[in-house]
Amino acid sequence: MKNLFTSLFAALLLLLGTIVAQAQTIRRVNNTSTNVVGVNVYNTLQAAHDAASAGDVIYLEPSNISYGALVCVRPLTIIGNGYYLTQNTGLQLDTRESLVDAVTFASGSAGSRITGCTLNSSMNIGASNVTVERNRFASGYAYIGYNPSTGSVGASNIIFRQNIMENGYSVSLYPGSSTATAVSNVNITNNILSGGVSSSGQYARMTNILISNNVIGALSSPASQYGIDVDNAVIKNNILIYTGTGTNFSPRNNAYSYNIAGNAAFGTANGNQQNVTPANLFVGGTASTDGAYQLRTGSPAIGTGESGTDVGAFGGVLPYRLSGIPNVPTIYQYSQSVSGNTLNATINTRSNN
Template sequence: MKHLFTAFFLILSFVALPVAQAQTVRRCNNSGLTTAGVNIYTTLQAAHDAASAGDIIYLEPTGISYGNLICVRPLTIIGNGYFLGQNPGLQLDTRESQTGTVTFANGSAGSRITGCVTGTLNIGASNVTVERNKTSPDVYIGYNPSVGSVTVSNIVVRQNFLFRLYFYPGSAAVAVSNVNVSNNILEGGITTPTGAYIGLGSILISNNVIGGVSGSGNQAQIEVDNAVIKNNVMTTATSTFTPRNNAYSYNISAGTQFGTANGNRQNLAPATLFVGGTASPDGAFQLRPGSPAIGTGESGADLGAFGGPAPYRLAGIPNVPTIYQYNQSVSGNTLNATISTKSNN
């Protein structure tokens, strides 16, 4: 199996290299196995510290945390996905690529993290993409624990399985702007500290699910300003939404949060919307046949995480080739192996 891991990440490396030949591919492996080769590290911070701007770091799946990261250079960090045991046929190795707290600090503009299971994620730099991750408890946009609120812009948070997302502007002078929050599943909500709303600008919140699939949700809410809010589903009847200076349309709520103007609908129970049942934790949010959320969004789009131009991808599979099946047989002194791969755009 050790050799399979090596082959897996070598395949990914060779796929990635032609895209940007100056990039160095680095591997993290903390399984305790002896791994041959260069650019292999046991912690994410060590891989980062050895990296140059633009490098790619693959977190090999072990189910053991690679620790915290303070990122100060633009990097791409790629993991294995999550809920893989409940979403069969996507990855051969169903273990997760886990980290502790990840902070994108000054100098990390242009970074991207995908396919990882993280602790708290702090976005304290501009031009950062957080895509197809499972994060708990919180994502903070415009925050670095060592300095507090910071100005950031051009942030993308999409196709993630999250608990809660905070916009964290300090004031109008320390602003958070041009943020796309789309196609996420959030048990908690999307919120802003009281008094900081003036620091928000050009926020898009679209095709998210807020709250649990059964209508539960701890602190499920949308509390922002200067935002376009559309095609979302709020599953909890007691969740809060204060309009402020927002344009909101084509949203569904289990209660009366969005009202009925501008294509918004209310009092629709989540059981009428989603497949639920014994599906995977994220697959449960797929729309059931005949769901009122099918085709009723802006321009006829589906509502929720699986709708729109960039639907949620089950298990947070990163958009790189993956191995989903491996078969081998021995004939005399010959080992015959078949590796099945797929792309994940």
């Protein structure tokens, strides 16, 4: 059966190969068996990176073993299998995740993209023009403008969208004390962020920040204090779950509208709603970990955002995607039957936008 899954994945890569530029090389990472061999097949993410050229695509095949840490110094696309696949059924044939440890986008990695992965440690974005989308942060923060080897390095044109962060971890903007280490043009959209959006305190070094259509806080702990701590930002269409009375949002030099809070953080001007009970917003209950944050029937978040969009992670132009399924073709169903000496197989695939 393992060989069958490997063959199916190889077939899918042939399909994907028809939709990527000829200059790109597809590199596979697989640590599930010592028998997985071939051209451009590697055992760790770092090994695949070190062998890659700018613009290559790295596929992390499903596994129960981490593919290790990565320091990225060239522009690459890294694609995993998604997450919560045993909860959100029918999305992938193989329900294992693509696990990685600490990831650092260092100088030289501008233009990189990572999607569909589960991180067991922090991510450091120390380069510009990096896209982080549809990932699960099971442990660790996402630092924007930071490299653990050198500290604040500055970054611009960062897209952080459709991710989920568990266990109180947050996105942290990390500008330094000089213009060379400023953080600018950052879009944080359509995420589920249990720990919110924080900063290093250098508010004057943050410019053109968009925080839109996020859910901030955890349904399991609405009395815990999670919030937004940034400056020079447009903050709209977010849901802040926190129901306590502590300060978890400072207006400072921000424009904020059409947000919903479990307390009075945003007030009621500019389309904001306050003191909304989280249980009245989401389906919650027995839904999947991320599906619990979908809006329930009659939710006050439906249609009350800017231009009539839904408020929260599942609203807006690019809604959160269950299980972080990457926007590449996937195999979600396989069946076979034997008739005499003939094996009949049916493979069902779908595209994912």
